[in-house]
Amino acid sequence: MAVTKKKSVKKNNTIKLKFDTSWLYAPAPESKSAATIKPQYDLFINGEWQKPSGGKYFDTINPANEEKLSEVADANEADVNKAVTAARNAYEKVWKKMPAKERAKYIFRIARMVQERARELAIIESLDGGKPIRESRDFDVPTAANHFFYYAGWADKLEYAFPNRTAASVGVAGQIIPWNFPLLMAAWKIAPALATGNTVVLKPAETTPLTALKLAEIIQESGLPEGVVNIVTGAGATGAAIVNHPDINKIAFTGSTEVGKIIQRSIAGTNKKVTLELGGKAANIIFEDAPLDQAVEGVINGIYFNQGHVCCAGSRLYVQESVSKQVIRKLKDRIESLIVGDPLDKNTDIGAINSKQQLETIRKYVKIGKEEGAEMYESSCSLPGRGFWCRPTLFTNVAQSARIAQEEIFGPVLAILTFRTDDEVIEKANNSPYGLSAGVWTDKGSKIFNMTKRMRAGVIWANTFNKFDPTSPFGGYKESGFGREGGLHGLLPYVKLIN
Amino acid sequence: MPKVKSLFSIPDFTLSPRVDQVGVEERASRFTKRSIKKESKVSGLKLVLNMIDLTTLEGKDTEGKVKQLCYKAMHLHDTLPGLPTVAAVCVYPTMVKTAKKALEGSGIKVASVATAFPSGQAPREVKIRDTKYAVVNGADEVDMVISRGKFHAGDYNYVFDEIAAIKEACGEARLKVILETGELGTFDKVRRASDIAMYAGADFIKTSTGKIQPAATMPVTLVMLEAIREYYYKTGRMVGMKPAGGISKSKLALHYLVMVKEVLGDDWLNNEWFRFGASSLANDVLMQLVKEKTGIYQAANYFSVD
Numbered sequence: 001m002a003v004t005k006k007k008s009v010k011k012n013n014t015i016k017l018k019f020d021t022s023w024l025y026a027p028a029p030e031s032k033s034a035a036t037i038k039p040q041y042d043l044f045i046n047g048e049w050q051k052p053s054g055g056k057y058f059d060t061i062n063p064a065n066e067e068k069l070s071e072v073a074d075a076n077e078a079d080v081n082k083a084v085t086a087a088r089n090a091y092e093k094v095w096k097k098m099p100a101k102e103r104a105k106y107i108f109r110i111a112r113m114v115q116e117r118a119r120e121l122a123i124i125e126s127l128d129g130g131k132p133i134r135e136s137r138d139f140d141v142p143t144a145a146n147h148f149f150y151y152a153g154w155a156d157k158l159e160y161a162f163p164n165r166t167a168a169s170v171g172v173a174g175q176i177i178p179w180n181f182p183l184l185m186a187a188w189k190i191a192p193a194l195a196t197g198n199t200v201v202l203k204p205a206e207t208t209p210l211t212a213l214k215l216a217e218i219i220q221e222s223g224l225p226e227g228v229v230n231i232v233t234g235a236g237a238t239g240a241a242i243v244n245h246p247d248i249n250k251i252a253f254t255g256s257t258e259v260g261k262i263i264q265r266s267i268a269g270t271n272k273k274v275t276l277e278l279g280g281k282a283a284n285i286i287f288e289d290a291p292l293d294q295a296v297e298g299v300i301n302g303i304y305f306n307q308g309h310v311c312c313a314g315s316r317l318y319v320q321e322s323v324s325k326q327v328i329r330k331l332k333d334r335i336e337s338l339i340v341g342d343p344l345d346k347n348t349d350i351g352a353i354n355s356k357q358q359l360e361t362i363r364k365y366v367k368i369g370k371e372e373g374a375e376m377y378e379s380s381c382s383l384p385g386r387g388f389w390c391r392p393t394l395f396t397n398v399a400q401s402a403r404i405a406q407e408e409i410f411g412p413v414l415a416i417l418t419f420r421t422d423d424e425v426i427e428k429a430n431n432s433p434y435g436l437s438a439g440v441w442t443d444k445g446s447k448i449f450n451m452t453k454r455m456r457a458g459v460i461w462a463n464t465f466n467k468f469d470p471t472s473p474f475g476g477y478k479e480s481g482f483g484r485e486g487g488l489h490g491l492l493p494y495v496k497l498i499n
Numbered sequence: 500m501p502k503v504k505s506l507f508s509i510p511d512f513t514l515s516p517r518v519d520q521v522g523v524e525e526r527a528s529r530f531t532k533r534s535i536k537k538e539s540k541v542s543g544l545k546l547v548l549n550m551i552d553l554t555t556l557e558g559k560d561t562e563g564k565v566k567q568l569c570y571k572a573m574h575l576h577d578t579l580p581g582l583p584t585v586a587a588v589c590v591y592p593t594m595v596k597t598a599k600k601a602l603e604g605s606g607i608k609v610a611s612v613a614t615a616f617p618s619g620q621a622p623r624e625v626k627i628r629d630t631k632y633a634v635v636n637g638a639d640e641v642d643m644v645i646s647r648g649k650f651h652a653g654d655y656n657y658v659f660d661e662i663a664a665i666k667e668a669c670g671e672a673r674l675k676v677i678l679e680t681g682e683l684g685t686f687d688k689v690r691r692a693s694d695i696a697m698y699a700g701a702d703f704i705k706t707s708t709g710k711i712q713p714a715a716t717m718p719v720t721l722v723m724l725e726a727i728r729e730y731y732y733k734t735g736r737m738v739g740m741k742p743a744g745g746i747s748k749s750k751l752a753l754h755y756l757v758m759v760k761e762v763l764g765d766d767w768l769n770n771e772w773f774r775f776g777a778s779s780l781a782n783d784v785l786m787q788l789v790k791e792k793t794g795i796y797q798a799a800n801y802f803s804v805d
Binding site for chain 1: 516517518519521522523525526532533534535536537538539540542543546725728731732735756760761763764765766768
């Protein structure tokens with residue numbers, strides 16, 4: 001083969017890069033054989049697997065092909081009561097009294113076991129939730145292990161976390177977690193609770209219970225005293241039973257703002273402590289002096305990470321008008337190179353939408369966006385025939401008053417707006433019922449500090465997006481919830497500060 | 500003169516886009532996560548072979564050494580049929596004649612470094628004569644070095660004019676402009692030097708001479724690919740990319756291909772627009788290709804060094 005020569009000067013407004021005409025990546029699926037999923041899972045109560053008293057089970061499916069993976073127990077009020085009683089007993093008789101450094105040993109052991117079984121956990125996470133194996137392997141599972149390690153370290157150092165105060169444990173924590181990061185959210189909830197001497201009743205989301213149940217197996221093998229962690233599966237009614245149980249001292253919930261409000265109402269008048277981590281509609285702001293190529297990559301990570309099922313997703317993009325055409329063009333080319341498909345394929349960038357229900361929500365908003373007069377652009381990729389799928393999508397010419405700019409879509413759909421001045425973009429970014437996260441892209445350090453000072457969001461990333469670390473607190477303003485998880489701040493919701 | 504000049508205005512290079520180091524490094528590492536297996540590995544490796552500029556740039560080079568290298572370029576591993584040849588053989592100007600003769604009829608290009616390679620510390624007339632010498636002796640491609648001293652001193656017009664003058668001296672030969680990124684210090688400067696080179700008429704931009712460490716890295720190549728993309732958007736003219744130095748393993752070469760594919764698209768996935776400047780990469784690729792065919796890794800001794 002010799003070098004061929006051709007002339008290639010085209011009119012620049014018609015230029016489009018091509019990504020799938022030659023040299024395609026062969027399928028590289030992760031093997032399912034490294035993961036064992038039982039055909040049926042019971043409830044993990046008092047250190048053992050117990051049948052649900054109602055005898056009911058529900059299916060959990062693989063959203064990438066709609067095939068049943070397993071069936072899990074549907075816990076009713078009586079089951080929740082059993083779990084809370086077990087947690088109370090464990091709290092009063094064992095866990096509360098145990099020296100902190102002994103508690104730490106158990107948490108360290110869980111962390112190590114999560115690492116040892118990382119591959120299996122990653123595969124199950126991708127099978128059950130639809131997220132790409134690259135993300136569950138490189139982000140979800142290692143970050144979950146890190147959370148256990150981090151809080152294990154705090155267990156016997158609480159006097160340094162709260163100098164000159166005495167931090168006492170709260171009691172039994174009821175924890176309800178969402179389907180977008182099933183294992184990671186379980187770690188976020190369980191690790192600080194155990195480190196501070198509390199016991200736990202945790203309910204994973206009904207569409208993604210499997211990794212939490214695998215974590216229950218790990219906890220059982222770790223020899224953690226029975227009843228310290230109880231995991232009950234079920235849908236909204238199970239969650240309500242936990243929230244309303246009189247012997248629960250603390251509720252930690254991550255999920256929708258709608259459910260968060262219900263929880264807030266139902267615990268009014270009780271002395272339950274509560275933290276809520278709810279929805280978001282993060283503003284990601286690109287100034288004209290930003291490193292644009294990296295900003296574009298950050299926008300892509302911000303909105304298409306985990307199919308956009310991220311409460312802190314950068315779903316509202318504000319671009320300074322002078323660079324908006326350039327940024328939009330780069331974004332359009334970039335989404336063409338995203339690989340959508342089998343979550344277990346190591347080359348997949350965007351996996352399956354978590355559930356049929358969520359896919360319908362996303363489709364509803366795409367329709368609204370079109371009706372509102374915004375211009376839609378989606379990747380030209382083909383989608384698998386079965387399962388729940390959505391192409392990476394963006395809307396340009398979006399108005400601040402448009403619903404797709406105001407409401408949380410929780411899918412791979414980006415709304416792009418433009419702005420002219422700093423004051424304008426701060427006002428628009430803050431003009432939202434949510435306040436979970438935000439992003440700022442600029443080459444100018446002073447501008448970053450000005451923006452972060454004036455924006456009302458729990459986390460503000462500068463020249464990056466969607467970065468998580470166990471040492472860094474996370475949580476929202478306004479309807480994005482209250483309380484902080486992660487870091488030193490994440491200990492506070494699980495302690496009573498006395499004297 | 501290069502045609503490009505009349506097509507658009509020349510920008511202020513002090514305003515070249517800024518680059519965020521953390522972001523570039525993170526993006527570059529994402530390409531290494533792609534899993535390239537089976538048939539895409541084989542076709543990718545063949546593509547890599549076909550993109551190699553097989554290089555010998557040593558003070559001790561002789562005609563004998565260059566002839567051997569040219570033979571190797573044409574006969575990479577005759578026991579494995581169906582292999583492509585490399586793209587070019589890259590030598591010093593004094594060896595161009597020898598290489599041209601040895602490669603006659605093979606379709607393999609002769610590339611010559613010029614312009615007082617590798618330091619570039621010579622007067623412009625000398626550099627132009629160096630270039631013309633290579634071209635007159637038959638070089639199809641010229642790999643020039645920029646004046647890094649002038650660049651660091653902020654004399655961008657000097658650097659620009661020099662590249663344009665060399666481009667003129669090249670005539671029909673394609674011009675690769677070596678930025679020597681290991682001496683530039685920051686990604687911002689790599690981006691600026693890339694812009695200067697392309698607007699001055701470069702047909703290719705190239706990372707390194709191979710004489711300075713660090714030579715080619717994935718992040719620095721990414722910055723240059725992004726510069727090429729921006730230039731293409733603005734002008735419609737394609738510019739080629741050549742990372743050189745430090746790429747000696749097949750796996751890394753495949754990561755580079757992934758990067759080219761996902762940043763610039765498939766139009767750049769051929770040896771007209773992408774090259775590897777490498778001397779030992781070819782044998783590692785051959786070893787992998789033999790392994791894909793037979794299932795067994797052969798010892799390095801089964802592959803000729805020259």
